[in-house]
Amino acid sequence: MKIAITGKGGVGKSTLSAILAHLARRDGRSVLAVDSDPDANLAFALGVPEAERKKIVPISQQKELIEERTGAKIKQFGQIFKLNPHVSDVADRFGYTFQGINLLVFGAIEAGGSGCACPENTFLRNLISHIVLQRDEFVIVDMEAGIEHLGRGTASGVDVMIVVVDPTAQSVGTADSIVRLARQIGIREVRFVGNKIGNEADRTYLENHVDAQKLLGFIPYSDRIRQADRDGLALMTQLDGELLRVFETIYEKIKMVDGP
Numbered sequence: 001m002k003i004a005i006t007g008k009g010g011v012g013k014s015t016l017s018a019i020l021a022h023l024a025r026r027d028g029r030s031v032l033a034v035d036s037d038p039d040a041n042l043a044f045a046l047g048v049p050e051a052e053r054k055k056i057v058p059i060s061q062q063k064e065l066i067e068e069r070t071g072a073k074i075k076q077f078g079q080i081f082k083l084n085p086h087v088s089d090v091a092d093r094f095g096y097t098f099q100g101i102n103l104l105v106f107g108a109i110e111a112g113g114s115g116c117a118c119p120e121n122t123f124l125r126n127l128i129s130h131i132v133l134q135r136d137e138f139v140i141v142d143m144e145a146g147i148e149h150l151g152r153g154t155a156s157g158v159d160v161m162i163v164v165v166d167p168t169a170q171s172v173g174t175a176d177s178i179v180r181l182a183r184q185i186g187i188r189e190v191r192f193v194g195n196k197i198g199n200e201a202d203r204t205y206l207e208n209h210v211d212a213q214k215l216l217g218f219i220p221y222s223d224r225i226r227q228a229d230r231d232g233l234a235l236m237t238q239l240d241g242e243l244l245r246v247f248e249t250i251y252e253k254i255k256m257v258d259g260p
């Protein structure tokens with residue numbers, strides 16, 4: 001199953017992605033977690049210790065790999081390069097395994113922004129496309145709000161896109177744009193997860209501002225989550241029973257989207 005997690009900056013995409021990855025692993029799945037957000041923090045959310053995190057070199061900075069596969073120099077424009085570089089071995093060879101989860105960090109593309117037709121961008125686009133269309137693991141992609149780079153062909157391989165929303169007008173506004181974009185590129189199923197819910201009014205706000213039928217659940221605003229982040233503790237180990245059940249229910253509902 002292929003899941004893309006998106007939403008406005010800071011709503012809790014990486015938090016949700018990380019917990020889902022751990023739950024899928026616990027469920028016996030083979031899990032590939034992809035951090036495609038340029039401002040990568042999925043490794044942190046998964047609980048990878050700092051010393052280990054520092055060793056992870058994002059794919060976009062794997063100069064030799066990209067240059068060998070595309071036949072061109074990174075961070076340079078006006079070159080001829082392969083539009084279809086070989087990528088099928090990248091997840092296995094360049095992923096970082098943490099507690100049974102294979103983590104692949106894409107990293108930021110510096111030259112000309114994410115829309116540039118540079119070798120590194122072409123490489124990453126091919127890689128995400130390969131992962132979504134060809135791999136058969138439980139794939140979780142932690143994305144930024146701009147989902148354009150998925151492209152039409154790739155979007156067809158995404159089983160469900162989860163839009164994380166918190167009870168703010170801004171996050172709901174971003175969610176609306178994401179839903180529009182998702183439709184344009186052919187994402188089949190979109191669902192919402194409400195996060196940082198402080199009270200009943202927050203819940204009602206979200207029920208009234210996104211398609212309530214498609215809300216998979218509400219994650220409370222939690223001091224445990226905040227403190228785990230502050231103290232650099234692996235969140236998965238910090239969830240108490242009640243909070244864990246909230247995530248488990250969301251995980252089960254996501255699996256149902258693919259067919260019960």
Ligand SMILES: Nc1ncnc2c1ncn2[C@@H]1O[C@H](COP(=O)(O)OP(=O)(O)OP(=O)(O)O)[C@@H](O)[C@H]1O
Pocket residue numbers: 007008009010011012013014015016037039041045195196197219220221222223225226229
């Ligand atoms: N339910 C919650 N209760 C309290 N704090 C939360 C909750 N969910 C997330 N947070 C905190 O909010 C911050 C942002 O969360 P997270 O990094 O998961 O968001 P994000 O959408 O991935 O952000 P970015 O767009 O920067 O990648 C973190 O400090 C996280 O610990």
Ligand SMILES: [Mg+2]
Pocket residue numbers: 013014015037039040041042142
């Ligand atoms: Mg994030």
